[in-house]
Amino acid sequence: MYYAIISEDVPNSLPLRQQARPAHLARLEALKHQGRLFVAGPLPAIDTEDPGEAGFTGSLVIAEFDSLDDAQAWADADPYIEAGVYQQVMVKPYKIVLP
DSSP states (O other): OEEEEEEEEOTTOHHHHHHHHHHHHHHHHHHHHTTOEEEEEEEESSSSSOOGGGOEEEEEEEEEOSSHHHHHHHHHTOHHHHTTOEEEEEEEEEOOOOO
């Protein structure tokens, strides 16, 4: 089943994100290569694809896991958590309807 991992950043998270980004992306690449990643990306703090110094307010990952517990465990191990980027992470079951 697919799960949505919705993460909310701490204020002024950009420097923390930049430091942990390579490790964060490596985990997403692993999901992609396993054929389990539906979509992933950050949530810009302002209405533009490149928010610059405004940074991001969080992230969204939708990926396939065996269970909610597995999805939560994967989310809990994100390098952004260890780096202090995220202040809150929510994991919910997700059903793809379209496209």
